[in-house]
Amino acid sequence: MGPNTLSIPGLEQVYDALATAIDAAGPEKTELFLVKLALLNANALADPAVFQVHIDAALKDL
Amino acid sequence: MHQPHAEPRRSIYYRYQVFDAWLPSMHPGPQRHAVVIAGAGPIGLVAALELARHGVKCVLLESERQVSEGSRAIVFTRRSMEILQQVGVAHRVTQNGLPWRFGNSVYRGQRVFRMEAPHDPDDRFFPMINLQQQYLEEYLVDAVRANPLIELRWGNRVNAVTQDGQGATLDVDTPEGPYTLQTNWLVAADGARSGIRSMLDLKLEGASYEGRFIIADIRIDLPLPTERLAFFDPDWNPGNTILMHREPHGIWRVDYQLPPGEDAEAALKPESLKARIDAQLAMIGHAGVPWAMDWCSVYSARALTLPDYVHGRVLFTGDAAHLLPIFGVRGANTGFQDAQALAWRLAFVVKGLAAAPLLAGYSSERVGAAREIIDEAGKSTRFMTPPTRGFRLLRDAVLSLSLSEPFVGPLYHWRTSRPHEYRDSPANSAGDDNALFQAGPGHGAPPQNVRLGADDHLLDHLDHCFALLYFTEDAAVPDALTEVVNELRAKGLPLRVIAVGSAQPVAGADDTLADADGHLRVRYGVLASGAAYLLRPDQHVCARWMGLDATRLRAALVNAAGLNKEV
Numbered sequence A: 001m002g003p004n005t006l007s008i009p010g011l012e013q014v015y016d017a018l019a020t021a022i023d024a025a026g027p028e029k030t031e032l033f034l035v036k037l038a039l040l041n042a043n044a045l046a047d048p049a050v051f052q053v054h055i056d057a058a059l060k061d062l
Numbered sequence B: 001m002h003q004p005h006a007e008p009r010r011s012i013y014y015r016y017q018v019f020d021a022w023l024p025s026m027h028p029g030p031q032r033h034a035v036v037i038a039g040a041g042p043i044g045l046v047a048a049l050e051l052a053r054h055g056v057k058c059v060l061l062e063s064e065r066q067v068s069e070g071s072r073a074i075v076f077t078r079r080s081m082e083i084l085q086q087v088g089v090a091h092r093v094t095q096n097g098l099p100w101r102f103g104n105s106v107y108r109g110q111r112v113f114r115m116e117a118p119h120d121p122d123d124r125f126f127p128m129i130n131l132q133q134q135y136l137e138e139y140l141v142d143a144v145r146a147n148p149l150i151e152l153r154w155g156n157r158v159n160a161v162t163q164d165g166q167g168a169t170l171d172v173d174t175p176e177g178p179y180t181l182q183t184n185w186l187v188a189a190d191g192a193r194s195g196i197r198s199m200l201d202l203k204l205e206g207a208s209y210e211g212r213f214i215i216a217d218i219r220i221d222l223p224l225p226t227e228r229l230a231f232f233d234p235d236w237n238p239g240n241t242i243l244m245h246r247e248p249h250g251i252w253r254v255d256y257q258l259p260p261g262e263d264a265e266a267a268l269k270p271e272s273l274k275a276r277i278d279a280q281l282a283m284i285g286h287a288g289v290p291w292a293m294d295w296c297s298v299y300s301a302r303a304l305t306l307p308d309y310v311h312g313r314v315l316f317t318g319d320a321a322h323l324l325p326i327f328g329v330r331g332a333n334t335g336f337q338d339a340q341a342l343a344w345r346l347a348f349v350v351k352g353l354a355a356a357p358l359l360a361g362y363s364s365e366r367v368g369a370a371r372e373i374i375d376e377a378g379k380s381t382r383f384m385t386p387p388t389r390g391f392r393l394l395r396d397a398v399l400s401l402s403l404s405e406p407f408v409g410p411l412y413h414w415r416t417s418r419p420h421e422y423r424d425s426p427a428n429s430a431g432d433d434n435a436l437f438q439a440g441p442g443h444g445a446p447p448q449n450v451r452l453g454a455d456d457h458l459l460d461h462l463d464h465c466f467a468l469l470y471f472t473e474d475a476a477v478p479d480a481l482t483e484v485v486n487e488l489r490a491k492g493l494p495l496r497v498i499a500v501g502s503a504q505p506v507a508g509a510d511d512t513l514a515d516a517d518g519h520l521r522v523r524y525g526v527l528a529s530g531a532a533y534l535l536r537p538d539q540h541v542c543a544r545w546m547g548l549d550a551t552r553l554r555a556a557l558v559n560a561a562g563l564n565k566e567v
Ligand SMILES: Cc1cc2nc3c(=O)[nH]c(=O)nc-3n(C[C@H](O)[C@H](O)[C@H](O)COP(=O)(O)OP(=O)(O)OC[C@H]3O[C@@H](n4cnc5c(N)ncnc54)[C@H](O)[C@@H]3O)c2cc1C
Pocket: B038, B039, B040, B041, B042, B043, B044, B061, B062, B063, B064, B068, B071, B072, B073, B074, B075, B133, B156, B157, B158, B159, B189, B190, B191, B192, B194, B195, B196, B215, B297, B298, B299, B317, B318, B319, B320, B326, B329, B330, B331, B332, B333, B335
């Protein structure tokens, strides 16, 4: 993606944090949690076009 | 034989007056009129009053013998008040209505968003005022009855319409049977279920979004200010939205969505209503407060419009032309702007000043407004009543986030009715200086009101005419401009010249506004003497100049008024 990519330790940290949070949210609330997270990240990104690129990338190869 | 209700409708706070039906036997002779309006709802009434301001007579046919039932439209916007001021009833609305400007969205007992409608010190009217529709109709009916140019025929229902190039022929049914009436122009203001729309076999376009709401007016004493209250996803009505509004006379309006699949008739049963209203009152901390039902109804929110409001000699307006969701206060407020945009043009055509194509501008402006509203209302309804799993998930995520993250708050705010700016209207002048202005209302915009003094505002000085606001410190309007003004006036064009910026009356102007502190000039982005604004009879701006000359003034007026070439 863009120039601001995560370092490898950073990526590993995000990986674990996200997995742990999904478990904490539980199966009933996983989707809700992920959508909230996506909205928070989109707000930090402050760029609907980049967000759309992320949506398109995530929709691939499901 | 048409037999409208002769018994007054029931209400615990409003006393209905039943008017005598107009009977053909008491008015023998052929019936041929220049303008007939079908439907004396708020929009037909305003259209009739607007036509009368131009000196055009009309016959107003109303199927019922009394004003409408229940509160129906309750929130009137500032722009509606400015229009109602022109037809002479705004003061009665102000006297009796409840003004407000804040809206609150509540989720899980917490206020997650507070909407604040802008209120400019230059405005005469509040952003919103609450008043039950019957009262507004009553004030308009009083104004109509006092107007010798309008003949209001209660108990007259249009049953059939045929038309040719010259006009329309109507079959009208009355309590003593039918009669035939001919008119050069028929204004269809016969409401959401417009029979005239069906008779002409016209189809509405748009998504038929089908959210159903129960609307209940209850009398209850609640210690809450006049502000809009919206409750999302409450425990007693999961996934759905509840709205509450204070109305005059101790009445509150409670609107709540019906879960999909629930039968409307069952939902309107007293025990069902009681359980839900009690649950709502308990949720807001007023359990057990006594209340009484005045009126209730089921309402489906739809977002549809005719693609054209002009069909030969039949002109559609108000709910007959479009069905708009009431959320964001659209129904009547939108219709008033229709009536106002239509009436001056129809008056010009009836008086022979302009040719019929002028009416196409009415249609394009108002269809454009309806489509814009449909688009915006779609966004709000997708939040209030998510149509798919994805939209529901997003809405739920926003509800959840809003308890701690204010950035999502504005998603709660549905866009409320605002006057449309006719930016692409054919009435706008092509050769003016619109693009050079840094401030002030632009092409097609309604005018910004300006406070001139105690109880004195710019819009108070406008009437049914085109208005030329001419900014000058000189003693007289230049001769060349006055010549154009006099020439077009002599041809019948209603046109007033209002000079702005001189302490003494300006020769050649009908009215002079001193604007001693230059406030009006600042608000209108005027930098030097010789600038001007041209407002249409419905007050929208159709031209503005940094420096006005006679040629451009004439061109702008001929274009906006659609003046006949031979005129
Ligand atoms: C239950 C309900 C709740 C509503 N709540 C709101 C709200 O909260 N806010 C809001 O902004 N809007 C609300 N509305 C919408 C609002 O009432 C309308 O937008 C508004 O009344 C439109 O005015 P109108 O004059 O175009 O039509 P109407 O008010 O419907 O008037 C049409 C008139 O034509 C007459 N008529 C019909 N057919 C014929 C015929 N064949 N011949 C002669 N006369 C005829 C009718 O009797 C009626 O008087 C509500 C509507 C309903 C039904």
